[in-house]
Each structure stands twice: as structure tokens, then as C-alpha cells.
Amino acid sequence: MDTSQLLKGVLDLAVLAVLRDADGYGYDVLRRLRAAGLEDVADASVYGTLRRLFAAGALTSYVQPSEEGPHRKYYGLNKTGHDLLAQSTRTWTNFADIMSVLLLTKEEAA
């Protein structure tokens, strides 16, 4: 099964999750996702997700100068973002549990 198909549904959650502990700029978010094991994530889709979450009011954004080269735009969770993360986490956990049960029972039945 193609992970990129699965990613589409949960990219929001994944991005919110990597921003939970520390703010990050786009490329940084991308790196954290890859480091966590989501190798197939497409660069542009991460940037698009950040824009959509920002437009939805879940993220704050601020610009910081960097030592090397141009300024960087950082994104971070605000109250709405934290709430969204908590709610999405429940939805995901619930969903994952169902899937796990479904898959396990099928395997056991087989």
C-alpha cells in the first residue's frame, strides 16, 4: 500500500504533532517529518499544509533572521492549534484502534 495515499489524510495531524514541542520553519518541519520516518512526504504538500493550517487559524507565524542567508518564516501552534491537535489525536487514535482491531481479527480469523 502506498504510504503517500495514507499521508494525505493525516498530514495535518503529523505537521501539528511535530510543531507541538517547538516552533519550526518549513524546511525544519519537513526534516522532522522525515526523521520521524515519513520518508515519502512531498515537500510542496508540507508547505501547503502549513499554509492551510495557518489560514484556519491553528498556527502563528513570525519571521526570524537566520545566520546563513535570508530570513525564515517560523510556524507554531496557538491555542486553536493545540485544541485541533488534541481533537485530531483522539480521532486518529480511535480510527487506528478500529483499524487495528479490524485487521487483527481478520488475521486471527484466517
Next chain:
Amino acid sequence: MNSTLTGAVATYLAQVRAELSDLPPGELADVLDDVTGHLTEVAAEFDGEPSSAALQERLGTPRQYADELRNAAGYPPRTAPAATVKHPGKAALRWGIIAATVGPFFVAIAIFAGAEEVGAFFVFIGFAVLFLAAWLGVRALRGQDPAVVLDTPRGAKGEALIRDMVAQIPPKLRQELVTIGQPVWWVLRGAVGAGGFFLLFGAGAVAAVAAIVGAIVSVWIARRAQQDRRWLWYVVPLNVVAAVAVPAVLSAAYLGASFGVFSNGYPSSSSSHTPNDGLRLNGMQITNIYPFDAQGKQTSVLLYDQNGEPIRIDSRENCDWVQGTNSHIENQFPYGVIPPDALVDSADNCRETTVAPFTPPPIVFQTPTPPPASPTPTPSAKVTPPPASGKPSATLTVQPSR
């Protein structure tokens, strides 16, 4: 925003921007800020500047990248036909190309046409086309950043082509061209452009002033164009005109062909107080004229040209020159001259003589016609000198003072 990006990366960014051009301006600027940051980081992954192919392998085509971004961000689908057909950069670029080709073409015809009225007509047509097309080009931008023309396929191709050509020039020479060649060109095109224009209509003195004003205006415009790139719609076509006109005018001035005023070294005017070329005999300056009557007796005459203008000669060997006075009738000949043996130790102690320093040879009465007293009525008159001169082929040239 994208000032730090160069080469293929900048082109990639421009192409992504073109794909997203239907977004609201504020959102477009924000998302491009992110994309710029992203491309900067991606470019840093490579050793040196990545090629366009390497970028596409890493990120997909600009369209794929933009579509991915669009989907993830939840932007509305691209309004495909509108975005490509009604791209403001396309129309602006098209008008710019017309301004830079058709306009100068007519001006070039004017320069090589020769005939004054035909030339003036084509100059008028050329500049009318140039300015109209340039104006339409700037209008077609509809207030957008002039850089949008680089987002069009044609614009991107042209940019890459120019970039490659510039890269061919050795860096040292490139820098000298910018620091020295550029200001020189600014001054030259302004001076020749404005000066040459008035020379076309034969206004020499005006042309000299116009050349100076033109140089100043040209430099000013160049500085403006560096700040506001919309000026390029006018500046680039005018540069093309100048690239044709400057060598043409300079070579004409050098050869003294049709731009006669330049061939004198500096423009002359009709004022009797400014130096002019006066009278020449076989290329030698005439500094005095000694009239003799038929009996071989020296006389004094007033000389006029065919227009009744007094003929005067620049003389620096008289007391007026020494004393700074103006006591002589300017067209009365012979002029008084200070004899070569006179000792002028002070300006007050000045003595001059009108006596000819030679004795004319006896008149040969075989010649039935008397020696001509005044030039024949053409601006550049050739007068057969009296046989007394002993040079049968000598020609007397009177340069009109205008």
C-alpha cells in the same frame, strides 16, 4: 524576496509563481515567501548551483510542485485557461518586444534614408510606435511587478538566454563594462541622441546644448530605470535606437558626411563675434586681402558675400587683437597688420600697416575679363583667382558662417 536566488533556482521559483498567479496577492506573497525559503534550503543540498534538471528530479516540475502545494493548502483549482492566456506578463512582454524592434526599425530607416524629409517622417513614425508600444506594455502590467514577464515561457527563455550570454563574458571584463562602460554609454547615447536629432534639422548651436542636456537626462533615466523597472519598457527600445544611431552619427561626424556641423570640430554660429572658418585658399587660411586696381595701385574695398553679409576674416595680427579693442570696419580690406619687424612692447605702443608686403606682378592684358571681385552666389564658391597668383589650379573656398 528572491534576490538571493540565482540561475535555475530563480527560474524554478518564477515558474512556480506563474502557476500560482491566480491566488490573491497577499496569499501569493506569503506562500512564495515559504517557497523561496524552501528552494534556498534545497539549493543548499547541492554542491554548487543545481541545474534545472536536478531541481525537477528533486521537486518535480514547477507545475507539479505548484499543484501539490495547491492541493495541500486547499486553494481552489487553477483557473487554467485564464491564467495562461490573460497573463499580464505576456501582453506586457509582447508590447515591449514591439517597442524594441518596430520602433528602432523605422528610426534606422530614417538614419540610412538620407533625404531630410523622408528621414524626419520615419523618425516620427519610429518614435510614435516606440512610445505607444512601451506605454501599452506598461499598461498591460496592470500595476503588477514588472518581473512577471519573466514568468511567461518566452520571458523565461529570454532570461536564460541573456544569462548564458552574460556568463560567457569573463568576470573581470564584465565588471569593467558595468563600472566604466555603462556610464560612458549613458552619456554617449544621451548626447548623440539629443544632439543628433537637432543636427538632422541643421541647428548646430542648439544641438550642442541639446547634447549636454541629453546626456544629463540619459543618466537620470538610467538611474530611474534601476529603481523602477517599468522604465525598461521605454529604456530598452531607446537603447536599441541609440545602438543604431550612435555609431551612425559618430561615423558621419568623423567622415564629415551629412552632419557637416560636426566636421568643423565645434558648431559655428552666424554671430560675427564668434570665430569661424573664414576664407581659405587651397586649404590655407587667408589672413588678409590686398586689393589692387587695374593700374597696379593698392586700394581699399569693402567686401560682401552673395547675401550682402560683410565678409570678415579672423585676424590676430592687428592692434585690436593686442589692445582688445574693436576699432576697424570688419569687412574693409586690407586689414591693418602689425609689421613683422615692429616691436610691440606695450599694448599702447601699437602700430599697424595696410601696405602690402609684396609687389604684385604686372597685369597681363590678354585676359579680357576683370578679376572677379566677389564670390559667385553659391554657399561654397569656387573663384578663379587672378593669373597673378601664379597657381592656375588654385581654388578659393568661402565657408559661409552658417
